[in-house]
Amino acid sequence: MGEEVLRLEGVRKSYNIGQPSETEVLHGIDLRLERGQFLALTGPSGSGKSTLLNIIGLLDRPTSGRLFIKGQDTGMLGDAAITRLRGHTIGFVFQDHHLISAFTAQENVMMPMLVDRGFPGADIAARAGDLMERVGLARVAGNLAANMSGGQQQRVAIARALAMNPDLVLADEPTGNLDTKSANSVFELMRQVNRDSGTSFLMVTHNLDLARRCDRIVDVVDGRIAGE
Amino acid sequence: MNRWLPFEWIAAVRFLREGRAQTLFIISGIAIGVGVIVFMSALLTGLQANFLKRVLTSQAQIQLLPPDQVARPLRNGPGEFESATIQRPSQRTISIDQWPKIRDRMLAIPEITAVSPTMSGSALAVRGDASRAISISGIEPASYFRIVRVPDYIVAGEARLTSDDIIVGTELAKDLGASLGDKLRVQAASGTAVVLKITGVIDLGNKAANERSSYVALRTAQSLLGTIGGVTTIDLTVRDIYAAETVARRIQASNAVQADSWIRTNAQFFTAINAQQTSNNLIRVFVALSVAFGIAAVLVVSVIQRSKDIGILRAMGGSRGQVLRIFLIQGGLLGFVGALLGSAVGVGGLVYWHSTVKQADGSEMFPLVFERSLFVITAVLATITGLLAAMFPALRAARLDPVEAIRG
Numbered sequence: 001m002g003e004e005v006l007r008l009e010g011v012r013k014s015y016n017i018g019q020p021s022e023t024e025v026l027h028g029i030d031l032r033l034e035r036g037q038f039l040a041l042t043g044p045s046g047s048g049k050s051t052l053l054n055i056i057g058l059l060d061r062p063t064s065g066r067l068f069i070k071g072q073d074t075g076m077l078g079d080a081a082i083t084r085l086r087g088h089t090i091g092f093v094f095q096d097h098h099l100i101s102a103f104t105a106q107e108n109v110m111m112p113m114l115v116d117r118g119f120p121g122a123d124i125a126a127r128a129g130d131l132m133e134r135v136g137l138a139r140v141a142g143n144l145a146a147n148m149s150g151g152q153q154q155r156v157a158i159a160r161a162l163a164m165n166p167d168l169v170l171a172d173e174p175t176g177n178l179d180t181k182s183a184n185s186v187f188e189l190m191r192q193v194n195r196d197s198g199t200s201f202l203m204v205t206h207n208l209d210l211a212r213r214c215d216r217i218v219d220v221v222d223g224r225i226a227g228e
Numbered sequence: 229m230n231r232w233l234p235f236e237w238i239a240a241v242r243f244l245r246e247g248r249a250q251t252l253f254i255i256s257g258i259a260i261g262v263g264v265i266v267f268m269s270a271l272l273t274g275l276q277a278n279f280l281k282r283v284l285t286s287q288a289q290i291q292l293l294p295p296d297q298v299a300r301p302l303r304n305g306p307g308e309f310e311s312a313t314i315q316r317p318s319q320r321t322i323s324i325d326q327w328p329k330i331r332d333r334m335l336a337i338p339e340i341t342a343v344s345p346t347m348s349g350s351a352l353a354v355r356g357d358a359s360r361a362i363s364i365s366g367i368e369p370a371s372y373f374r375i376v377r378v379p380d381y382i383v384a385g386e387a388r389l390t391s392d393d394i395i396v397g398t399e400l401a402k403d404l405g406a407s408l409g410d411k412l413r414v415q416a417a418s419g420t421a422v423v424l425k426i427t428g429v430i431d432l433g434n435k436a437a438n439e440r441s442s443y444v445a446l447r448t449a450q451s452l453l454g455t456i457g458g459v460t461t462i463d464l465t466v467r468d469i470y471a472a473e474t475v476a477r478r479i480q481a482s483n484a485v486q487a488d489s490w491i492r493t494n495a496q497f498f499t500a501i502n503a504q505q506t507s508n509n510l511i512r513v514f515v516a517l518s519v520a521f522g523i524a525a526v527l528v529v530s531v532i533q534r535s536k537d538i539g540i541l542r543a544m545g546g547s548r549g550q551v552l553r554i555f556l557i558q559g560g561l562l563g564f565v566g567a568l569l570g571s572a573v574g575v576g577g578l579v580y581w582h583s584t585v586k587q588a589d590g591s592e593m594f595p596l597v598f599e600r601s602l603f604v605i606t607a608v609l610a611t612i613t614g615l616l617a618a619m620f621p622a623l624r625a626a627r628l629d630p631v632e633a634i635r636g
């Protein structure tokens with residue numbers, strides 16, 4: 001067994017707790033992910049994939065159950081510690097690129113390092129430059145995000161997700177808004193990063209063709225893991 | 229990207245810059261408000277300074293007079309009045325009792341910087357067919373000029389006073405058809421008269437004063453008014469002009485004189501200033517409030533518009549504190565930049581008004597007085613107002629749930 005990056009034990013999530021509209025969306029999820037694995041999360045719309053990803057990404061907390069990141073039980077951590085852990089170990093790629101439009105592409109890539117250290121610096125800019133090169137966008141690093149194509153923006157988002165050298169990258173339908181060609185190349189880029197640096201990936205996708213090219217496929221149906 | 233600027237500052241500036249129209253409008257709003265405050269405050273300071281300068285160089289800060297003569301009811305015995313109605317005696321030209329002693333005592337008080345005895349009264353100035361009622365001030369030039377800057381008001385001749393000289397106001401000279409070097413016959417009510425030569429003509433900046441005022445040597449006035457060796461007033465200046473009233477009260481308590489400070493004789497002015505100050509402060513408060521609400525409104529909208537950005541920052545490890553500070557800094561910056569522009573607007577308006585609005589004779593209506601403290605205080609208060617106004621939106625931003633913020 002490889003080194004464990006992520007483990008979920010009986011994770012449940014309910015929304016609108018205490019109200020008449022209270023609903024449980026996740027009904028006890030168990031999942032384990034090892035370093036270097038590229039996992040595809042599939043399932044019908046509304047089955048709870050994004051909810052699960054947000055919990056894993058420490059943006060949301062489970063109603064019950066436990067979440068371990070690199071062996072650490074996150075249920076014990078306070079808000080500040082959770083924020084720090086998130087910044088240092090997890091990178092996000094969303095369906096809409098979610099670049100901050102007030103900054104250039106390269107500055108967006110610097111952002112996780114900026115919020116971590118509090119000050120910009122030559123080393124941070126240099127690392128962002130390297131990452132831009134790695135995703136094949138060195139030429140347009142100084143452009144504003146708004147002036148880039150969807151595929152380019154998603155590449156910038158991937159570079160940004162890698163900025164803190166995370167153990168795990170969470171991607172929620174990263175190719176959902178891209179045409180087949182761009183989707184392919186964005187996926188290949190993530191696969192490349194995964195192979196080169198051993199970063200674990202957890203990607204939600206509806207694209208079965210892409211899912212089949214991952215190490216594992218986990219199918220979520222109605223808030224439960226239906227199969228792998 | 230500035231290498232040493234904290235991340236929160238960079239983000240705040242970028243957000244403001246990206247929200248162009250919003251930022252521009254709110255800053256213009258703040259600038260107008262601040263401009264009004266700067267304009268009003270500087271104008272008020274100018275008018276005040278103008279008045280103070282006029283008052284303090286043309287009159288003594290404290291005047292010692294003989295004690296007011298009070299009549300007491302005549303009594304035959306306890307509870308028995310000869311005459312119940314009391315008439316105030318006519319106040320003749322009365323000299324201050326033992327004035328040299330009082331003068332010496334005044335000279336010994338450390339708060340007092342100048343002491344000058346004066347003999348004043350009324351007389352008739354005659355030249356040819358023309359005659360005018362005038363008020364005569366007999367002074368000791370050396371000490372008196374330290375209190376009232378007569379030499380500054382000279383428009384012809386010089387401020388020299390031997391026992392045969394007289395300095396007269398411009399209007400008086402005109403009325404009598406006299407000019408520098410001419411002789412005047414000055415006659416007191418008692419009939420005593422002297423002939424004096426005009427050695428100086430002064431403009432006191434006030435028509436009524438120019439029509440009546442004249443200065444002669446102390447001895448000349450004493451002999452003319454028939455009170456040899458006497459003086460009617462002792463004029464004083466003090467180190468701290470605003471302490472004049474307290475000093476006056478102290479002097480009156482321990483000397484047989486009546487002490488009037490400039491603060492008391494100009495009570496009306498202070499009432500007016502206070503009223504203006506009060507309305508000025510009210511305007512300040514309301515301008516500050518509308519600036520605060522304006523900033524808060526703009527930032528509340530900005531937080532909603534930027535909820536995605538906020539969610540992303542949080543997802544990338546940004547703390548609630550960082551988000552809070554980004555919006556607080558925006559509020560502070562809006563206030564500060566608005567105050568800078570507003571100060572420029574206020575100064576510009578004042579300079580323009582100063583150059584276009586003149587007094588009837590073409591002289592300036594008020595002096596331009598720009599105290600650095602006004603701008604510093606304005607900038608500091610505007611920045612604090614901005615920070616306070618940003619508090620509510622910033623807290624909202626910091627409390628945003630990242631999941632919902634990202635979903636938008």
Ligand SMILES: Nc1ncnc2c1ncn2[C@@H]1O[C@H](COP(=O)(O)OP(=O)(O)OP(=O)(O)O)[C@@H](O)[C@H]1O
Pocket residue numbers: 015016025043044045046047048049050051052
């Ligand atoms: N904040 C919320 N409050 C109430 N219900 C919610 C909330 N967020 C999600 N849900 C519900 O939870 C369920 C799972 O939503 P989720 O977004 O995780 O599904 P998904 O698998 O990601 O779907 P999709 O493939 O369409 O993105 C849905 O029924 C959704 O309506």
Ligand SMILES: [Mg+2]
Pocket residue numbers: 049050051172
């Ligand atoms: Mg989803």
